């Protein structure tokens with residue numbers, strides 16, 4: 001079994017990097033805080049004498065050699081965060097992977113397969129869309145050049161910021177289908193199910209589809225006091241109507257459909273001027289690709305109607321689009337069995353969040369392990385998973401990895 | 408009659424100050440651009456040898472002495488603008504007032520009463536709420552100390568910025584009821600009525616009531632993909648519901664009621680995080696105080712219901728509250744008559760925008776003159792009133808002022 005105290009100490013130490021005054025952390029991808037987090041985790045990887053590789057998008061992979069020259073059993077996740085994050089999202093998967101490897105080393109076990117732990121660049125997608133950018137490039141689902149050229153919410157590019165923090169490496173491109181035997185990711189659920197039902201381990205069967213888009217509405221600025229209501233081309237009102245529409249849409253497709261408008265900007269953004277400009281994001285998710293397409297189509301039809309009705313123009317930009325992903329049935333079964341063997345309760349479930357694992361799933365046997373998130377809270381400074389729950393997840397991860405690495 | 412070319416030249420010259428790349432101007436109150444606009448207008452006032460006074464809130468009054476020691480006939484408006492403004496809103500009233508005085512001087516006319524032209528600080532209220540701040544302090548409807556302490560949208564105070572631009576004067580407080588014989592303000596309509604009906608002069612009977620408030624919604628940030636729709640405390644969604652609600656409310660009370668959400672900010676403002684914070688403004692207007700109170704009450708009830716339904720807390724801050732104002736019936740009649748005598752078409756109307764004149768109305772005979780705004784557009788860089796329309800308004804102003812100043 002893993003060293004629960006060491007794992008906990010590393011979670012807390014990494015949580016000091018980019019710590020916010022009121023608790024929680026902010027380490028948006030490729031910021032100075034992200035660099036400091038990377039440096040810390042890298043130093044731990046180096047202390048274990050692992051072989052480190054850093055690729056052109058800044059993904060860091062640390063490998064323990066196997067007894068034979070076989071494909072690698074890989075664990076991974078991310079250490080970038082949203083701007084109001086807790087200590088667990090992503091970090092847990094990376095530090096548990098490191099702990100699994102340290103446990104193997106300490107136990108004098110060199111598995112047949114190499115075993116690696118990775119942290120992928122910009123999983124969150126909050127600063128640079130799409131999310132899962134690093135693992136997308138790693139698995140060649142995303143184009144490297146396009147990803148490097150991506151401009152973030154603060155106007156800087158991925159390449160510029162990778163260079164600024166010194167994490168643009170030169171590791172060769174990985175042929176995942178040939179070089180990775182299996183991919184495992186331990187993660188906090190980030191939703192309420194396990195916590196509410198008091199279950200130890202989430203056996204993750206797949207990840208729901210993600211559709212992110214950004215809409216820009218061009219209306220006409222005019223005087224708030226003198227412009228008759230039916231003369232207005234109010235870009236802010238159009239944005240508000242979309243916000244309430246996608247909420248209604250998700251409620252009408254409950255409980256599978258999720259819809260969120262997280263970001264919105266108005267111009268000129270003054271009390272007595274009708275906004276001539278609104279830009280906002282829409283995050284739609286569904287476990288069914290067909291339902292997700294339906295939701296996208298309904299939104300598109302509504303936008304057309306709104307543009308007509310309000311005399312505004314609306315531009316769409318796709319920020320991210322991932323189809324739902326199914327994980328490997330044998331690995332799913334194995335996680336369920338290892339949980340049972342360890343006397344832990346478990347439940348099969350889909351992931352609501354996007355994860356690096358979903359990028360591996362089409363190329364190699366892949367699955368995930370979830371542990372509970374207190375009150376279902378994540379992307380929030382109060383995100384919490386207890387040390388015991390963390391250890392439960394890491395121990396299931398250890399067994400699952402060892403099983404495949406010796407296979 | 409006034410010199411239409413000189414007036415036009417001054418409008419264009421002032422429009423160079425704070426000019427925006429795409430046309431129009433931005434001279435938010437007490438910014439460096441506002442200072443430059445003030446300096447320019449002040450220099451014109453000084454060239455005419457007028458007596459200048461600047462008071463503690465930065466109002467500038469330039470007076471032509473009368474033949475007798477009588478109360479002043481005052482003209483005025485403002486030269487601050489919204490951040491995406493045209494050249495006419497406010498500026499016209501000030502420069503036309505200056506033109507009236509220059510015309511009197513050139514014609515060798517020294518009226519019985521002193522005649523003054525003023526520009527008042529921060530009429531727009533876009534940077535510092537409330538609007539009509541300078542005229543509010545001038546007429547003692549607003550408290551000086553409170554106004555000086557007001558914090559703007561960029562975190563700076565009125566006093567700080569007045570000092571920074573050197574316009575905190577020491578002129579004594581004016582007792583308007585005793586010292587001002589009448590107040591006239593020429594302004595662009597800023598709405599579509601005169602332009603649409605092809606009318607030269609708007610005879611302004613009063614100003615509708617203004618209710619500005621700012622709401623801050625505190626929800627809970629959480630993950631956009633994992634948080635079930637019915638678990639959310641989405642501050643952004645609550646803001647959007649209010650935006651659509653006040654729009655529906657105004658439509659249901661059409662055409663008198665106006666409602667606008669001009670400014671909105673979300674936090675953390677990221678694509679995949681449910682907003683835990685929304686702050687937005689609501690601008691409600693009605694010519695009937697009773698209807699305005701009704702609209703405010705309906706909004707308050709809806710906010711209470713929303714807070715309950717979404718599990719969020721909502722704070723309210725009043726930014727501005729002005730009751731509807733009626734202008735002086737005799738002055739209204741005189742404007743109508745002078746327009747008719749000049750062969751100009753006219754129409755009686757209420758003002759949708761707030762104006763400095765409304766602060767004078769309770770204390771001295773007051774009225775306004777409107778000229779058309781092309782396509783009803785204002786608070787927009789494309790605001791436009793033709794040189795001829797400008798001259799029409801200034802000539803009616805000249806006659807109205809001369810009439811009272813000789814009275």
Ligand SMILES: NC(=O)NCCC(=O)O
Nearest residue numbers: 123124131353354632679
């Ligand atoms: N796990 C996680 O929070 N991923 C970020 C991408 C998403 O929004 O799902």
Ligand SMILES: NC(=O)NCCC(=O)O
Nearest residue numbers: 225272530531538760761
């Ligand atoms: N005239 C004018 O635009 N005043 C600004 C205050 C308001 O919003 O009515």
